[in-house]
Amino acid sequence: MADSAQAQKLVYLVTGGCGFLGEHVVRMLLQREPRLGELRVFDLHLGPWLEELKTGPVRVTAIQGDVTQAHEVAAAVAGAHVVIHTAGLVDVFGRASPKTIHEVNVQGTRNVIEACVQTGTRFLVYTSSMEVVGPNTKGHPFYRGNEDTPYEAVHRHPYPCSKALAEWLMGLLVCGGLPLVTCALRPTGIYGEGHQIMRDFYRQGLRLGGRLFRAIPASVEHGRVYVGNVAWMHVLAARELERRAARMGGQVYFCYDGSPYKSYEDFNMEFLGPCGLRLVGTRPLVPYWLLVFLAALNVLLQWLLRPLLLYAPLLNPYTLAMANTTFTVSTDKAQRHFGYEPLFSWEDSRTRTILWVQATGGSAQ
Ligand SMILES: NC(=O)C1=CN([C@@H]2O[C@H](COP(=O)(O)OP(=O)(O)OC[C@H]3O[C@@H](n4cnc5c(N)ncnc54)[C@H](O)[C@@H]3O)[C@@H](O)[C@H]2O)C=CC1
Ligand SMILES: CC(C)[C@@H](O)CC[C@@H](C)[C@H]1CC[C@H]2[C@@H]3[C@H](O)CC4=CC(=O)CC[C@]4(C)[C@H]3CC[C@]12C
Numbered sequence: 058m059a060d061s062a063q064a065q066k067l068v069y070l071v072t073g074g075c076g077f078l079g080e081h082v083v084r085m086l087l088q089r090e091p092r093l094g095e096l097r098v099f100d101l102h103l104g105p106w107l108e109e110l111k112t113g114p115v116r117v118t119a120i121q122g123d124v125t126q127a128h129e130v131a132a133a134v135a136g137a138h139v140v141i142h143t144a145g146l147v148d149v150f151g152r153a154s155p156k157t158i159h160e161v162n163v164q165g166t167r168n169v170i171e172a173c174v175q176t177g178t179r180f181l182v183y184t185s186s187m188e189v190v191g192p193n194t195k196g197h198p199f200y201r202g203n204e205d206t207p208y209e210a211v212h213r214h215p216y217p218c219s220k221a222l223a224e225w226l227m228g229l230l231v232c233g234g235l236p237l238v239t240c241a242l243r244p245t246g247i248y249g250e251g252h253q254i255m256r257d258f259y260r261q262g263l264r265l266g267g268r269l270f271r272a273i274p275a276s277v278e279h280g281r282v283y284v285g286n287v288a289w290m291h292v293l294a295a296r297e298l299e300r301r302a303a304r305m306g307g308q309v310y311f312c313y314d315g316s317p318y319k320s321y322e323d324f325n326m327e328f329l330g331p332c333g334l335r336l337v338g339t340r341p342l343v344p345y346w347l348l349v350f351l352a353a354l355n356v357l358l359q360w361l362l363r364p365l366l367l368y369a370p371l372l373n374p375y376t377l378a379m380a381n382t383t384f385t386v387s388t389d390k391a392q393r394h395f396g397y398e399p400l401f402s403w404e405d406s407r408t409r410t411i412l413w414v415q416a417t418g419g420s421a422q
Pocket of ligand 2: 147149185186187188245246247254272273321322371372373375376377379380
């Protein structure tokens with residue numbers, strides 16, 4: 058790629074560009090990538106908001122497509138200088154089958170990689186996940202760890218397995234010496250405008266008279282990261298991947314910012330509290346064994362009801378284990394390798410998220 062913004066306008070492709078993270082990546086590229094000539098937004102479900110982006114100086118091309126269909130991916134990738142691959146099936150609630158999760162997250166990623174190699178795209182940033190590392194099936198805590206911290210990454214759930222396999226595929230390319238330069242970014246739990254789980258908690262609290270009931274000990278820390286900073290890290294990594302290929306190629310980077318370490322529920326209350334909700338209990342209100350029983354009951358109900366309706370509550374054995382296991386990262390690898398600094402402070406991230414939650418008013422969209 059040319060090294061000056063005036064010399065050459067670049068074609069970027071964002072897969073999953075209409076998702077929670079993808080939309081922020083799309084908007085961040087339009088705001089902060091001066092070399093952008095064309096932005097292709099590839100997604101199974103295109104958002105109506107894309108239309109408003111087509112009036113700007115950058116050509117925005119909306120492409121409705123499926124990453125599991127190699128020919129659709131190849132057509133979208135052809136001629137792109139950079140691909141940011143965020144598309145994925147983010148399901149830990151039993152909504153999709155393990156087969157479908159694998160098809161989208163693994164085969165879909167393979168299709169993107171192969172399309173890049175076949176069409177000569179040189180730079181690919183992959184949205185991986187903290188889940189590639191953990192928490193593992195043994196519930197081992199990962200406390201303020203970094204990309205080099207030893208940890209037994211053992212998974213059984215289809216989602217973390219698929220993300221780990223997809224990330225492994227990315228690393229294969231660099232070992233093979235193919236012309237494609239890749240890196241993988243591992244966000245911890247992302248929050249911010251558009252986070253549907255946050256909206257679900259808000260709606261649940263409104264239904265319960267403005268109260269949420271503590272289920273997880275406050276001592277269990279969960280790392281969270283603001284969506285705007287995750288988007289910024291993607292944009293910066295994509296920009297620096299050419300200039301710093303030797304250093305960044307094949308590397309993995311946790312996504313991090315100044316968001317505080319708290320339990321999942323206490324962190325959510327940073328936003329839901331100012332929106333009028335109260336977290337009842339300084340310690341879990343029900344014994345852990347009862348939560349385990351209720352989680353297992355939810356799995357049974359999901360199976361029994363599947364012929365009639367999709368029953369996919371937040372509480373299941375996997376989400377309970379996740380919520381109950383400390384997983385926080387403390388690293389500066391992205392700063393050292395490509396100069397990443399969070400774009401949004403914790404205060405700004407918190408304010409933006411609160412305003413978004415308030416604006417949803419707990420409604421469905
Ligand atoms: N939400 C989170 O806390 C975290 C998410 N991630 C990763 O970030 C990426 C984006 O996640 P979110 O924005 O949260 O999810 P999301 O579900 O909001 O966005 C995913 C997007 O991919 C699209 N998509 C799904 N299947 C597709 C297919 N077959 N073909 C084309 N597009 C398809 C969806 O339509 C959606 O727009 C995923 O790869 C996920 O694994 C990683 C760490 C944390
Ligand atoms: C019902 C209660 C036990 C409640 O506290 C459950 C919370 C639960 C829904 C979340 C706890 C941890 C979350 C996951 C974590 O942030 C890591 C993730 C990484 C991803 O790549 C995708 C999302 C997620 C799996 C995230 C999903 C929601 C939780 C399991």
